[in-house]
Amino acid sequence: QVQLVESGGGLVQAGGSLRLSCAASGRTFSSYGMGWFRQAPGKEREFVAGISRNGNTYIADSMKGRFTISRDNAKNTVYLQMNSLKPEDTAVYYCAAAQGPYGSSYSEEYDYWGQGTQITVSS
Helix, strand or coil, X not given: CCCEEXXXXXXXXXXXXXXXXXXECXXXXXXXXXXXXXXXXXXXXXXXXXXXXXXXEEECHHHCCCEEEEEEHHHCEEEEEECCCCHHHCEEEEEEEECCCCCCCCHHHCCEECCCEEEEEEC
């Protein structure tokens, strides 16, 4: 069992930056593929970024060049650095862990989810 706790959400002006953190419990964090997803009001959950257990990263096309995902296995933590934020980035952001090694873009491949953290970008 893995527990995930996100932090770092909040209110930011358009053009600003935020860094989300996701702390994972357990001693096998390094073997998990990790991902970030988001869900805006009235919309389906969408993939944001993923990172494999080997550190390969995947960023959704609409966020390439603005968002970066990284992991620190010594701290059991995955990060999402978000720059040049836009009002359309407003959503609840979720961290997820997959027992498979990849940071998949498919939410069905993730086994554990955090409770989510709200990001609000004002114009």
